[in-house]
Amino acid sequence: MKTKNIIRQIASIATLFAAWQILAVVVANPALPTPGSAFLVFFREISAGLWNHFLISGWRVLASILLSLLVGVPLGLWLGREEKYDRFFSPMLYLTYPIPKIVFLPLVMVLFGLGNFSKIFLITLVVFFQILVTTRDAARNVSPALILSVVSLGAKRRDIYRHVIWPAIIPDIFTALRIGSGTAIAVLFFAESIASSEGLGYYLMDAWSRYAYPEMFAGIIAMGVLGYTLYLTIDILDKKICSWKRL
């Protein structure tokens, strides 16, 4: 069963590369190098600084996701369970949620400078909303019958959160994380591509401005690897923590 899964994963990635190869041959333009040449440059570039950019970007994304969880989950729990506060905050949330947070980049840069913090802040702003809304909706929809059954066992507020609400929303948090990490990388690219000197976004824009297409693709591959690593980590944690969900 396990080897079958691994074979399927490899086949999936191989198909992607085959399609890329065919496209590159058909297009026959230096702007689209073949996967072979892109990977050659990718491995060469890794020791020549790309690894560093990768680490910096990775740390920014990870810090943003953790920060979003730290703020978004408790806040979502609270709004999901306390209707009167939710009624006050909901309009605010719905008014600000759809705004593409990237438009605040100039403001964030003015307020927090050009360093790590402003980038992390911007990514957090985006991921935080997704986690907040998902957590709130999940907390709101926890089965009242389950809560009642635990109350009948003598549970106080704290027990209800610990034994019912918290475990009930964890699968939804993982879903939010999956969606959030994709968005996080997209925002990361944008934040790093402006007034920046490190990170994959910078690396990509720099390569582009030099028309160094194979390097650009090395950067794209690095971003793919970053996203893949994130998804894989989330999947492994999800399987470990929410094994009951797949029965």
Add this chain to the structure above:
Amino acid sequence: MTEQDHCVSEGASVTVRDLSFSYKSAEGRVDAIQGITFSIEKGDIYTIIGPSASGKSTLLYILAGLLPFASGEALINGEKPQPGRRATSLILQNYGLLPWKTVWQNVVLGMEIRRLPSSEIHARGEKILLEMGIAGTAKRYPAELSGGQQQRVAIARSLATEPDLLLMDEPFSSLDAYSRESMQEFLQEIQSRRGLTVILVTHGIEEAAFLGRKIIVFAGHPGFVRRIFDNPPAGAPEYRKNDAFFHLCTELRGAMELNREAGKIF
């Protein structure tokens, strides 16, 4: 008071006098039950039967201390129901098992919430799993069990807190006919071994007749007690095949049909 202090060898007595309950809804106040009066003695199974929305579950929630009532009286061993009354246990229709907890974690949940010492939690948990015949399922999740096994886990979780009053809201309604009968006999056995009082709400006429030492027939909306049947042979091994049993079922059906007609008049 420690957990050992309360005696579990004896069930609780329940007295309900002129009890009414109404709740607020979008359409204003809705009366759920009106002027309910009955009393039951310690240590037997009592069944409540009646049409949907006649307030049967409401009564159980009141007895469990989950709904504060405004008028009338409900007493368990002479005291008002409290949400944390240690010796009352409620089993809901869909078992109320937490899907993210294993059988073991579900069974010990009530004891954990009551902050019992872990050695006692362990001892009691193992004993109750054996008694319920589900010791082999301890590490599995509720979703991996059959309906009958899930019901046993729910009963185990309730009994682990050593109640003297067990309230059950249509506990066997989602089981197939065979499992239902064997669970009824199982409940009967548990009850007589432990001597606790059980109040069981059901839709099934045969279930009410087989289990209920007294059968309380609810009617109407808001619900009231239409009739109380006395049923001394309840739970006897061959009772189901007995003429008296069929006779009682017919009488119960009659009382229920009266319900339906009453429904038309309302």
